[in-house]
Amino acid sequence: MLRFGLKLRLIWSHMSKACHRIAASAAEQSSIEVERETGATRDFSQRGTNDRIEWRADALATMKTALAIYPGSFDPVTNGHLDLIERGTKIFDRLVVAVLRNSEKDPMFTTAERVEMLREATKQWENVEVDVFDGLLVQYARQRKAQVILRGIRAISDYEYELQMALMNRKLEPHIETVFMMPAEAYSYLSSRLVREISNLGGTISGLVPPTVEARLKSKSQK
Numbered sequence: 001m002l003r004f005g006l007k008l009r010l011i012w013s014h015m016s017k018a019c020h021r022i023a024a025s026a027a028e029q030s031s032i033e034v035e036r037e038t039g040a041t042r043d044f045s046q047r048g049t050n051d052r053i054e055w056r057a058d059a060l061a062t063m064k065t066a067l068a069i070y071p072g073s074f075d076p077v078t079n080g081h082l083d084l085i086e087r088g089t090k091i092f093d094r095l096v097v098a099v100l101r102n103s104e105k106d107p108m109f110t111t112a113e114r115v116e117m118l119r120e121a122t123k124q125w126e127n128v129e130v131d132v133f134d135g136l137l138v139q140y141a142r143q144r145k146a147q148v149i150l151r152g153i154r155a156i157s158d159y160e161y162e163l164q165m166a167l168m169n170r171k172l173e174p175h176i177e178t179v180f181m182m183p184a185e186a187y188s189y190l191s192s193r194l195v196r197e198i199s200n201l202g203g204t205i206s207g208l209v210p211p212t213v214e215a216r217l218k219s220k221s222q223k
């Protein structure tokens with residue numbers, strides 16, 4: 001009887017250990033599945049400060065409503081910018097067009113004017129917001145909890161500068177991805193700088209910028 005009791009206890013102990021192993025493996029499996037879904041990774045060894053880990057967690061929590069920042073000088077906004085913004089609205093849930101306030105360049109339009117023109121030109125897209133930023137772009141993107149920086153590449157000549165900027169931004173903030181999009185071919189030669197120059201020299205810029213921007217450019221150039 002005593003032997004039988006000991007045998008029973010042994011069997012019970014084996015069964016209980018096996019159950020624990022199955023449960024642990026199921027928990028492990030489900031955590032892997034969650035990670036697969038969210039894109040999270042359990043390897044924290046490559047991460048930076050706690051601050052970054054928290055920010056990453058925040059960004060993951062909002063992954064379902066991807067926010068992209070489209071930064072630039074927008075002096076002034078052109079139809080090429082608008083083409084890119086329209087493409088961005090179809091991919092990202094929210095798109096923030098961010099105007100750099102303290103550009104080193106000598107701008108033709110004030111920040112307020114650039115923002116006004118952008119708001120007017122983008123009012124048709126509900127998921128577009130126009131904002132202003134100072135200082136480092138990645139700091140602003142982090143503060144807005146954005147996952148993506150959107151930039152346009154018109155031609156190979158843009159690539160080198162854009163690549164340098166994207167890689168530097170990644171070095172500064174590895175959790176923000178730069179996404180490049182190409183505007184329609186018709187805008188591949190278009191730039192704010194050329195638009196300003198043509199307008200200043202009395203050339204026609206219709207079809208290159210929205211009508212309100214065209215009117216503002218004309219009145220600035222006449223002064």
Ligand code: PNS
Binds near residue numbers: 073074164
């Ligand atoms: O329209 P632009 O002039 O090509 O835009 C350039 C812009 C505003 C995106 C870039 O100059 C910028 O991000 N400036 C903010 C300062 C910064 O973060 N510098 C480091 C870039 S690696």
